[in-house]
Amino acid sequence: MPTWLWKWLATHVEVGCCESAADLEFYVLWGAALALLAVLTALVWALTRLLRKLFRKTDAEQGISFVLTPEQLAAVLKGGSIADHSTLVVMPGQYPELEQFIGEWFHEDWDEEGKSIEGVAREYKRVTDPLQVSQACLEMDAFVKKYGPASDIAFAQLWQSFDLAGLGYTIPAFFEELKRILNS
Numbered sequence: 428m429p430t431w432l433w434k435w436l437a438t439h440v441e442v443g444c445c446e447s448a449a450d451l452e453f454y455v456l457w458g459a460a461l462a463l464l465a466v467l468t469a470l471v472w473a474l475t476r477l478l479r480k481l482f483r484k485t486d487a488e489q490g491i492s493f494v495l496t497p498e499q500l501a502a503v504l505k506g507g508s509i510a511d512h513s514t515l516v517v518m519p520g521q522y523p524e525l526e527q528f529i530g531e532w533f534h535e536d537w538d539e540e541g542k543s544i545e546g547v548a549r550e551y552k553r554v555t556d557p558l559q560v561s562q563a564c565l566e567m568d569a570f571v572k573k574y575g576p577a578s579d580i581a582f583a584q585l586w587q588s589f590d591l592a593g594l595g596y597t598i599p600a601f602f603e604e605l606k607r608i609l610n611s
Contacts, residue, residue, distance in 0.1 A: 517574075517581045517584045517585055519585060522566040522569065522570055522585075523566075524559050524562040524563040524566055525563050525566035525567055525570060526585060527563075528551060528555075528563045529585070529586050529589060530585075530586060532547050532548075532550075532551050533547060533586070533589045534588060534589070535588035535589070537589075544594070544601075544604065544605070544608075545608055548605050548608040548609055549608060551609070552608070552609050560609050563609070564605075564606045564609055564610065567602035567605065567606060568602075568606075570582075570598075570602070571598065571599045571602060578597075578598035578599060579591075579597070579598050581598075582598045
């Protein structure tokens with residue numbers, strides 16, 4: 428226990444015997460520990476609120492979250508920026524029709540069944556309600572608009588089993604091709 432605290436206790440608190448002094452020391456130490464815990468909790472809470480404001484101000488409105496490495500966090504706190512798109516995290520459920528279309532129709536075995544992109548898109552259009560097809564096309568536009576140059580990373584996060592790289596498409600080009608087929 429700090430000396431200053433003992434001095435304060437000696438001048439302000441009358442202790443009758445050694446056992447009472449030990450009890451008093453025990454309660455003072457526990458009180459100090461709880462006060463320290465409360466202060467640390469408040470600091471962590473305040474830092475969390477500050478970081479949420481810094482990183483989610485515009486990103487939360489867009490549904491984008493970032494996972495930062497300790498080095499990236501240090502850079503941001505020093506006034507730097509994050510240019511690495513590998514920290515992008517895409518939350519499922521933002522594009523329900525598009526997720527259903529890509530997830531169910533372009534699964535990992537889609538090309539082994541002898542189907543082409545055009546064949547899959549035409550079959551989807553044939554068996555799906557026209558409003559759902561239209562919604563999927565709108566969601567394609569929204570996806571590309573939202574993620575821009577990071578569309579390939581966002582796409583890979585949502586549909587890991589479907590690899591467009593081997594087909595020679597960028598994500599915007601692939602979506603344009605699908606919309607052309609679906610709108611014909």
